[in-house]
Amino acid sequence: MIIPKENTLRTLTIGFIAVLVFGFVATDWLRFLVQMSLATFLVVLGVMLQMRAGLVSFGQGLFYCLGAYIAGMAGYFWGITDAFLLLFAGAAACVILSVILGFLLVRYREIFYANFSLALSMILYGLLVKAEILGSTDGFNVPHSTFLGFAPEGETLKISIFILTIVVVYLVAVALHRYLSSTYGYMGDAIRQNEIRVEYLGASVRSLIHKVYVIAAAISGIGGVLAAISLGHVDPEMAYWTTSGEFVFVALLSGTANVMAPLVGTFLLELLRTYAFEYAPYTWQMILGGTMLMVILFLPGGIWSIGAKRRTRN
Amino acid sequence: MTKLLAILIDGSIYASWVFLMGLGMTLIYGVMKILNIAHGSLYALGAYMSVSLIGFYYATGSYPPMLGYAMLPLAAVFIGLIAGLLIERGILRFMYGRDEVVMLLVTYSIFLILEDVAKLIWGVDPYFAYQPYGLLGTVEILDLIYPVYDFLLIAISLCCAVFVWWGLNKTRVGKLLIAVIHDREMSMAFGINVKLFFTVTFVIGAAFGALGGAITAPKVSVVPGIGVEVIVLAFAVVVIGGLGSIEGAMIGSVIVGIVRAAAVHILPEVELFVIYGVMALVLAFKPHGLFAGPEVRKI
Numbered sequence: 001m002i003i004p005k006e007n008t009l010r011t012l013t014i015g016f017i018a019v020l021v022f023g024f025v026a027t028d029w030l031r032f033l034v035q036m037s038l039a040t041f042l043v044v045l046g047v048m049l050q051m052r053a054g055l056v057s058f059g060q061g062l063f064y065c066l067g068a069y070i071a072g073m074a075g076y077f078w079g080i081t082d083a084f085l086l087l088f089a090g091a092a093a094c095v096i097l098s099v100i101l102g103f104l105l106v107r108y109r110e111i112f113y114a115n116f117s118l119a120l121s122m123i124l125y126g127l128l129v130k131a132e133i134l135g136s137t138d139g140f141n142v143p144h145s146t147f148l149g150f151a152p153e154g155e156t157l158k159i160s161i162f163i164l165t166i167v168v169v170y171l172v173a174v175a176l177h178r179y180l181s182s183t184y185g186y187m188g189d190a191i192r193q194n195e196i197r198v199e200y201l202g203a204s205v206r207s208l209i210h211k212v213y214v215i216a217a218a219i220s221g222i223g224g225v226l227a228a229i230s231l232g233h234v235d236p237e238m239a240y241w242t243t244s245g246e247f248v249f250v251a252l253l254s255g256t257a258n259v260m261a262p263l264v265g266t267f268l269l270e271l272l273r274t275y276a277f278e279y280a281p282y283t284w285q286m287i288l289g290g291t292m293l294m295v296i297l298f299l300p301g302g303i304w305s306i307g308a309k310r311r312t313r314n
Numbered sequence: 315m316t317k318l319l320a321i322l323i324d325g326s327i328y329a330s331w332v333f334l335m336g337l338g339m340t341l342i343y344g345v346m347k348i349l350n351i352a353h354g355s356l357y358a359l360g361a362y363m364s365v366s367l368i369g370f371y372y373a374t375g376s377y378p379p380m381l382g383y384a385m386l387p388l389a390a391v392f393i394g395l396i397a398g399l400l401i402e403r404g405i406l407r408f409m410y411g412r413d414e415v416v417m418l419l420v421t422y423s424i425f426l427i428l429e430d431v432a433k434l435i436w437g438v439d440p441y442f443a444y445q446p447y448g449l450l451g452t453v454e455i456l457d458l459i460y461p462v463y464d465f466l467l468i469a470i471s472l473c474c475a476v477f478v479w480w481g482l483n484k485t486r487v488g489k490l491l492i493a494v495i496h497d498r499e500m501s502m503a504f505g506i507n508v509k510l511f512f513t514v515t516f517v518i519g520a521a522f523g524a525l526g527g528a529i530t531a532p533k534v535s536v537v538p539g540i541g542v543e544v545i546v547l548a549f550a551v552v553v554i555g556g557l558g559s560i561e562g563a564m565i566g567s568v569i570v571g572i573v574r575a576a577a578v579h580i581l582p583e584v585e586l587f588v589i590y591g592v593m594a595l596v597l598a599f600k601p602h603g604l605f606a607g608p609e610v611r612k613i
Contacts, residue, residue: 054415114418119550120594122586130582286426293424296416296423
């Protein structure tokens, strides 16, 4: 493989190879942790993308859950277990839904955007909770995945899913990085700073936000599919507003300057969650809340901005 | 016929409950432009506090049982003062002037913190305070049996609505507050102590949230996480009515109450879905809610 010259891409590629190697030597639970954080990472990327345009989505769980349920249902009801097909189906469903909902959402900004996206994800939650055929609040188990006819079991299956997750996340991250360094990507920033100026410059803010929303939905859907495949289980909690709140938390904690920023945040969160359940079951939310307050007060650019400041100083 | 009546009564009971929640939220938003996610935690704290006070009161056994009801508002005022003051003076004060979205995230962090505070103080076991619920007996309306306590809820809710309306429209302080709501900077220039108004409003709003929890506590088992669902319900109510509008919160809660009751009686499968469905529907046609004025775009 040729290592790219550009800074972010180079780090991403090296990290990608390192994690891949790490996956073969790591213990089961650690590999699973990496896998789940990477799935979450994709959803956070979706939140981050919107945040760059100044929009906070308190309902990204909608697409996370939709992707996961599509993957689950395809296997459960129609016997489709091919992971690539599931990824495609999950992303496609999210794109279709977000294109439709986008027409409504582009009219909202600030807290109204947050509210409306929250309401939409709660609608899905409300539907799933009462859908007995889908296991109501318990959700249901997702059948084992296959890969283009290759149907591994046991340890091989785990490794296969791991490799799939890494590759998919890498590809999405690279694609998104390309997007962010394109004209469209920078337009998002411009919208956040002053959308009326953007309009005077001749761009349509609405269609830009619509695009951002659809891309974010697709990425989150892929994250959902990966989570469903890794976890082997889906439940309505994925669309609940607290799940979406966690994504916002990570995006805020990490900062929005770079595609790699949320990686740090997601991994920290997953690690914290794993240990907190054991050592601080009653105070871990407090730790989250406290951290978030500190970040808002002292580090408006997120953790990523610490490094960025040093880099500009040099 | 009976079904219709049941929908109406259940709807009003539910509406009066969500109205209390929405009232505090919309008041705080109207004055401070803060959409307070931590409102759900205040609800939970109010519920816990009232359960503790009621338990304590009836455990002594030597006082008249009817006076136990005084514990409910007492709990609300207590939580409103302590938690409200701590949140406003301790945290929010340093954040004023930030974007509304940032404030939303700030209150979200406060919500996370308070969730665990409740667990640290009261533990994770369920609490019950059934005494006030049964004390008033039941009433029969056309074959439908309702606890009188439920009607007490409606009365309390109406009283709060009248109190806020009277306070805002008929008193000097209320008129000053309306001035603050309309134009914060201009009111400051006229010598209104806006900071004090912020603190007082937050405390009153917090007390309404806590009252919502306090009067619900006797009906349910108080467990960790009871505030989580309430937040989105209160959101639905104030967003349907229009953020910052008290009439809006009233209409919103009646809509939500009746719609939910109708769903429960006619088509239970859609109970949860229908509330957010209505919210999305209203937002689709009136992006800022039924009773909110148009926003001015800033350049």
